[in-house]
Structure formats: C-alpha cells, structure tokens
Amino acid sequence: MKIPLLANFTTMDRKEFIAKLGAGAAFAVTATCLCGCVKMDDPAAPVDVSSLNLIKIDENNFDFTLDLTTQANAPLKNNGGYVIIDNKCVVAKTNTGAYIAATRVCSDQNLRGIVWSGTLNQWHCVEHDATFDEGGTGTTVFNSLGNKGIVVYNTQLNGDNLRVYS
Secondary structure, eight states, X not given: OEEEOTTTOOEEEHHHHHHHHOHHHHHHHHHHHHHSXXXXXXXXXXXXXXXXXXXXXXXXXXXXXXXXXXXXXXXXXXXXOEEEETTTEEEEEOTTSOEEEEESBOTTTTOBOEEEETTTTEEEETTTOOEEOTTSOBOOTTOTTGGGOOOEEEEEEETTEEEEEO
16 A cells, blocks of 8 residues: 655555654554553443333432342342443442442542442442442542542342342
8 A cells, every 4th residue: 555645745655654654653653542442351231221120310319129130230140240320320249248339420520430340349430540448438549539439329138139229
C-alpha cells in the first residue's frame, strides 16, 4: 500500500514510512492507544431488570427482590460474585458468604464505576481505582474524594429470594 506524502506528492510503502518515522516516534504515537485499554478481571453483565420484582429503583430510594435461582443472578451463587442492576446498584456476595449491595455511583467525580472485587473483598471504582470497604467507607488514601464513601443498601435473604432496599 502506498501512502501519499503531502509535501512533494510522492508515495512510499508502509515499511519505508515506519523506517522514516523511526521506532521512537511510532511508539510515542501509538503508546496512548495501546496503554489505554484495561482488562477487568471479573466483569459482570447487567441484570435484565424486567425479571425483577421491582418496586422502585433509583440511587436514593428503592426496593427490589432478586431470584437467586435465575441464570442472570448466577454470579451470586459464588463468594466474590456480583451483578449490576440497571447500572444503578451492585449486589455482591462477599468472601464470607454475606450478601451486600451498593450504588454504582462513586463519590469521586460521580461516575458509575463501582463494582465488587472478590479478590480484594471490597468495593472498587473501575473509573479511578477508588476502593471502599463493605460498609462503603473509602479506603483509598490517594483519593480524597473517594474517602467520602459510597451509599450501601440493606439486604435480606429469604430462601432463594434476596431483597435489596434502602
């Protein structure tokens, strides 16, 4: 493939272009693209809210029940698993087997990045790496805004049904 040069309207092939550009410049141009991708260890697909016994769901006041036998809630069968509800709430099962729930909104810049880290056994904001304990208290020293904490919700297990409410 020939690449036209604007200065003198000649062409050169890709190999020639990279050679003229130099490896250092090529790295500088592509480094931000290559380093910008982050692989999350345990991404969870959002739960289809149409399957919920949903009364109301917003960040401040809601009450819903999850059927733990459905495929959508299968991650909650394992310690460290979590599900995301309507991109507003995260429901998790801690490493000790307790069910907990929190908002998706991080107190650092109000972005919806909160997930549960089963590896760390704490809430984690994938947007800015802020961390929070099970009760929502900020644990990240470098992130003063994250120290404001996050909203956590009540959970109540009744057989195979998990109620999450504010």
